[in-house]
Amino acid sequence: MGRTSDAKEKILNAAHSLIELRGYSALGVAEICKAADVPKGSFYYFFESKEALALAVLDEHWHTQRGEWARALEGDAEPLSRLRRLFEQTQAGLRAGQQSCGTVSGCMFGNLTLELSNQTEPIRARLQQIFDAQVEMVDTVIAEARERGEVTAGDTRDAARSVVAQLEGQVLFAKLYNNTQHLEALWENCLALLSARPTGMAAVRSSGPT
Amino acid sequence: MGRTSDAKEKILNAAHSLIELRGYSALGVAEICKAADVPKGSFYYFFESKEALALAVLDEHWHTQRGEWARALEGDAEPLSRLRRLFEQTQAGLRAGQQSCGTVSGCMFGNLTLELSNQTEPIRARLQQIFDAQVEMVDTVIAEARERGEVTAGDTRDAARSVVAQLEGQVLFAKLYNNTQHLEALWENCLALLSARPTGMAAVRSSGPT
Structure with a gap:
């Protein structure tokens, strides 16, 4: 096996799972290679450091999640319904993870922000780009809702x-209490934060599952 | 020095600073003892493990913070003004920390929740107790505001x-961007989340610094 792209994929997959379970600092390169079943020499062929690997894991995870966010937030449905879809999708994803591994692992970007952003500037910069992109995607939907007169938020x-x-705060609670029900508050809280108009929102409020 | 309560205090102080800067997993007992300037034997005289030390650091930090939260949230001022005081105090504390060490260290409880809650059950349980207590303190103030007809929140x-x-989500952003201005949104967001009544809130909205 050794220096093949298969080995790189194995290292990325093992690192992703281990970082999700135990964070970054607790991991060593030897442990990652053991979990990936590749020799340590392969690691340094593909990644110059553990930090470089973490950046690659972040990129890959955001590549996947950005697609999921786009599927929730884009399309022909009403803008606020799409925001609601994002929350439901997030809750469903955390619940599926909990069922497969026993615990709510939370948001990898939030986890690494609180664990690492003060320790490595390249990781801080990458996480800033990712959260900027998330905020931008949500902003686009809110601006659309404001144009339709459905929300009154001043600065979208x-x-x-x-x-x-x-979202990050409620995911923190979901992880702490190992309970995804905390995310059910997101929809009503979102409407409140956006100063959504009760009249305009009546249809949306009652359109989804309760 | 050795086995004196002075040594215990030194270990706790060093661990507190190091955990705030670099989290828990990245630290070793030897490094904590070196920073505390105590022999390693002292460590195991006072603490049976690094986890036991982390619990002691959490307890001490919450003892201090609970006092600060009580000073903000209790007293004769109007209930919502006291909530506002909590946000201002939190922002001022993070700003002071940033000025002294160059970075926003965030909330130790939030940091350790995302780093550790899935790894050690005793730390998860202690963090649950601490966040339960925080929510309880805020709940008391919201219930008081609701009795006065100032907020319409259904379940306080x-x-x-x-x-x-x-609060935790905005502190995460303050840490990520090393910028405490993110906390300025807390007051307006709190009013929105509580469905505070604009008429009742006019005085409170304009009573504090803008």
């Missing part, structure tokens, strides 16, 4: 950041 | 959890 960028902050 | 416990979630 600030509102989007507050919505993502609420 | 859920509302309190959403307010603390928003």
